[in-house]
Amino acid sequence: MSGLQLRQPLRTQRPPLQVLLMSGCPEGAISRLGGPGPLPSLIEKPFMIDGILPTWGISSARGSRMRETRFQAARLLIVDDEPSNVRALERLLRAAGYTNIVGTTNPAEVLSLYRDQDLMLLDLRMPELDGVGVLEQLRADAPPQMFLPVLVLTGDSSQDARRRALAAGAKDFVTKPFEVDEVLLRIHNLLETRYLYREITAQNQVLERRVSERTVELDSAYLDTLERLALAAEFRDDETGRHTERVGEAAALLGTVLGLGAEEVFLIRRAAPLHDVGKIAIPDAVLRKPGSLTADEWEIMKSHAAMGAQILSGGRSRVIRLAEEIARSHHEQWDGNGYPEGRSGEAIPLTARLVMVADVFDALTSDRVYRKAWPAAHVLAYIREYAGRRFDPQIAGLCERIETRRGLLAIRQGAGASAERRRTVSTTTMARNRTPRQPPAVGP
Numbered sequence: 001m002s003g004l005q006l007r008q009p010l011r012t013q014r015p016p017l018q019v020l021l022m023s024g025c026p027e028g029a030i031s032r033l034g035g036p037g038p039l040p041s042l043i044e045k046p047f048m049i050d051g052i053l054p055t056w057g058i059s060s061a062r063g064s065r066m067r068e069t070r071f072q073a074a075r076l077l078i079v080d081d082e083p084s085n086v087r088a089l090e091r092l093l094r095a096a097g098y099t100n101i102v103g104t105t106n107p108a109e110v111l112s113l114y115r116d117q118d119l120m121l122l123d124l125r126m127p128e129l130d131g132v133g134v135l136e137q138l139r140a141d142a143p144p145q146m147f148l149p150v151l152v153l154t155g156d157s158s159q160d161a162r163r164r165a166l167a168a169g170a171k172d173f174v175t176k177p178f179e180v181d182e183v184l185l186r187i188h189n190l191l192e193t194r195y196l197y198r199e200i201t202a203q204n205q206v207l208e209r210r211v212s213e214r215t216v217e218l219d220s221a222y223l224d225t226l227e228r229l230a231l232a233a234e235f236r237d238d239e240t241g242r243h244t245e246r247v248g249e250a251a252a253l254l255g256t257v258l259g260l261g262a263e264e265v266f267l268i269r270r271a272a273p274l275h276d277v278g279k280i281a282i283p284d285a286v287l288r289k290p291g292s293l294t295a296d297e298w299e300i301m302k303s304h305a306a307m308g309a310q311i312l313s314g315g316r317s318r319v320i321r322l323a324e325e326i327a328r329s330h331h332e333q334w335d336g337n338g339y340p341e342g343r344s345g346e347a348i349p350l351t352a353r354l355v356m357v358a359d360v361f362d363a364l365t366s367d368r369v370y371r372k373a374w375p376a377a378h379v380l381a382y383i384r385e386y387a388g389r390r391f392d393p394q395i396a397g398l399c400e401r402i403e404t405r406r407g408l409l410a411i412r413q414g415a416g417a418s419a420e421r422r423r424t425v426s427t428t429t430m431a432r433n434r435t436p437r438q439p440p441a442v443g444p
């Protein structure tokens with residue numbers, strides 16, 4: 001059936017359907033074939049888009065320009081199953097000054113195209129997947145923080161179509177035939193919202209980055225303060241100046257081999273150096289006494305554990321709370337013969353049991369004024385011998401593993417120390433003696 005033949009039944013439609021003939025034949029030839037009745041409007045091919053737009057109710061795109069050139073590079077996606085509609089819209093938008101336009105007649109392609117776009121122009125009535133279906137797919141697929149405005153362009157002017165499209169996430173709605181100026185105005189308004197949203201998102205990201213930088217700064221200042229506190233206690237008692245740091249590293253190593261999580265290991269590494277912070281409260285006459293301690297002096301010395309817990313008590317952060325339990329219990333022994341509370345077995349916090357082994361390993365492999373450092377192999381044999389008496393047998397058992405031994409030796413040799421904590425400490429002998437020394441003195 002030719003287009004002219006099809007015209008006859010269409011003329012009887014109520015309301016009458018407007019018919020526009022498009023043909024490569026000249027008008028005279030058409031009128032001879034046309035039969036009775038007036039000839040409908042004819043567009044001779046090839047035609048310019050501006051020539052046919054007014055017949056579709058679309059005014060010429062000429063003279064209709066975008067209102068702000070900043071939107072020139074806005075990325076626009078046209079989705080319409082009718083290729084001629086996609087082409088017409090694309091030409092219209094290009095004529096208005098937009099340069100970044102993608103069109104598709106396949107709505108199934110939207111999911112692979114929408115992420116880079118600033119605005120989508122969407123037809124509603126399409127076979128297989130209609131505009132509402134596209135909007136629903138977008139809603140399910142798009143990340144929650146994404147804002148892609150959708151302008152629905154459709155010949156369906158019913159209230160129901162409008163309601164469904166807006167409910168599915170369309171931001172605006174225009175019915176065909178439309179005025180070019182109105183469409184361009186609506187596109188402009190949606191792009192304005194889109195660009196504003198992008199600016200706010202970028203500003204929020206900058207703010208979030210600043211807050212996170214400040215948080216990192218505060219965290220590092222806080223952890224720095226803890227290190228200084230550990231140093232304050234250490235300076236009075238340790239001629240090497242790096243014992244507390246190594247105990248932190250060694251306890252973290254043992255925790256890792258034991259299978260603790262990364263966060264817990266991090267906290268142990270930071271909290272363990274404070275194990276002897278209570279020594280701040282021990283008078284020099286006792287702490288730095290060159291000779292043997294009397295029984296009373298020994299009691300004072302032992303009080304550093306409870307003192308340390310007291311200094312650290314009431315902390316709100318996890319690292320301080322861990323440091324408190326380590327300070328209180330790092331001299332408790334598995335068999336209950338330790339101090340200050342005589343706890344035994346698993347009643348001693350795990351962190352303190354880890355620090356006990358780390359502390360003894362480091363102390364015995366270090367020179368003291370009252371004895372020379374032991375070879376590491378002897379210290380490890382000592383830990384094995386006192387497993388289940390002084391030390392948690394499971395943690396003592398970890399020291400039998402080759403990777404633990406290597407790690408402990410590396411820490412002992414300084415490989416585990418952080419560069420910023422390397423410092424020169426006066427090696428002036430702070431002669432001390434400890435009593436009793438059974439088992440071997442490793443310092444209180």
Ligand SMILES: [Fe+2]
Pocket residue numbers: 243247275276359363443444
């Ligand atoms: Fe220690």
Ligand SMILES: [Fe+2]
Pocket residue numbers: 275276304330331443444
């Ligand atoms: Fe101690």
